[in-house]
Amino acid sequence: MTYFDFRIPGHRMQVIAADGVPVKPVEVDDIRIAVAESYDVIVELKKDTLIYVEDMGRSGKVYAKLGADPSAKVVLPKPYPYEPLTMVDMGMAMKGMKMHTMRGQKHKNMPHKKPIPITPLPKSEGIAWTMHAKSPQYRLDDPGVGLRSVQRKVLTYADLETPGIKNRYPDREIILHLTGNMERYIWAINGIPYYESKPLEFYYGEHLRVTFINDTMMNHPMHLHGMWSDVEVGNKILRKHTVNVQPGSKISMRMDVDATGKWVYHCHLLYHMGGMFREVKVLS
Numbered sequence: 669m670t671y672f673d674f675r676i677p678g679h680r681m682q683v684i685a686a687d688g689v690p691v692k693p694v695e696v697d698d699i700r701i702a703v704a705e706s707y708d709v710i711v712e713l714k715k716d717t718l719i720y721v722e723d724m725g726r727s728g729k730v731y732a733k734l735g736a737d738p739s740a741k742v743v744l745p746k747p748y749p750y751e752p753l754t755m756v757d758m759g760m761a762m763k764g765m766k767m768h769t770m771r772g773q774k775h776k777n778m779p780h781k782k783p784i785p786i787t788p789l790p791k792s793e794g795i796a797w798t799m800h801a802k803s804p805q806y807r808l809d810d811p812g813v814g815l816r817s818v819q820r821k822v823l824t825y826a827d828l829e830t831p832g833i834k835n836r837y838p839d840r841e842i843i844l845h846l847t848g849n850m851e852r853y854i855w856a857i858n859g860i861p862y863y864e865s866k867p868l869e870f871y872y873g874e875h876l877r878v879t880f881i882n883d884t885m886m887n888h889p890m891h892l893h894g895m896w897s898d899v900e901v902g903n904k905i906l907r908k909h910t911v912n913v914q915p916g917s918k919i920s921m922r923m924d925v926d927a928t929g930k931w932v933y934h935c936h937l938l939y940h941m942g943g944m945f946r947e948v949k950v951l952s
């Protein structure tokens with residue numbers, strides 16, 4: 669259960685789909701794949717190709733060689749350096765610091781003048797909400813810790829667009845804080861773990877905006893069953909079933925609530941899922 673940094677040294681990859689949905693093609697060198705995400709790529713292979721994958725924590729690697737000659741020597745690339753988390757990953761904006769992560773995201777996410785009504789949700793500032801991101805930012809073009817100093821093109825959500833999806837004005841918005849307590853290893857949403865929570869209520873036919881604020885210093889791949897998550901990338905839309913929420917960041921998405929019944933919404937990291945989990949009831 670970790671994130672993997674995927675590359676094919678000496679090759680560029682053309683990304684053509686994210687989570688199984690076609691995107692406008694984009695060329696990259698590296699892809700960080702969050703748990704449960706998937707990317708389709710087209711690669712023109714050269715002779716004796718190496719597929720090389722490192723885990724995000726830089727504790728291991730796995731590789732495979734593609735080629736006709738089994739005796740061909742494998743030359744492994746230098747592993748990427750270990751980078752510590754920064755203030756940005758704690759959700760703090762630092763004055764004077766180069767916020768490359770802000771580029772192109774200056775509230776383009778909110779092009780509408782009329783404010784979107786926010787439905788208040790229960791919160792509990794307690795044992796399951798000990799960390800707070802004081803100034804969470806949209807960081808769609810942030811390659812993430814461990815890849816920021818890499819001088820190669822790393823895929824980010826800011827590079828991706830799903831064509832043909834109408835950017836509708838949302839009927840309402842809900843804000844979900846991803847929260848936790850690292851000492852006790854408790855994970856929750858809005859400070860309330862699943863086992864103490866009530867279901868989230870969506871209404872059939874509505875167009876919902878969901879904003880995640882990650883108050884923790886870990887990535888959370890958030891996965892909703894039954895409906896697509898249409899991530900706001902500036903004024904563009906990226907359709908996904910699993911949305912990575914970077915440490916100390918925020919991200920907004922749209923949902924066409926087009927499936928009745930009961931669904932689940934959860935972090936896809938097994939160790940977080942027990943608490944960072946909600947039942948969703950779609951009411952008709």
Ligand SMILES: [Cu+2]
Binds near residue numbers: 887888936940941944
């Ligand atoms: Cu998580």
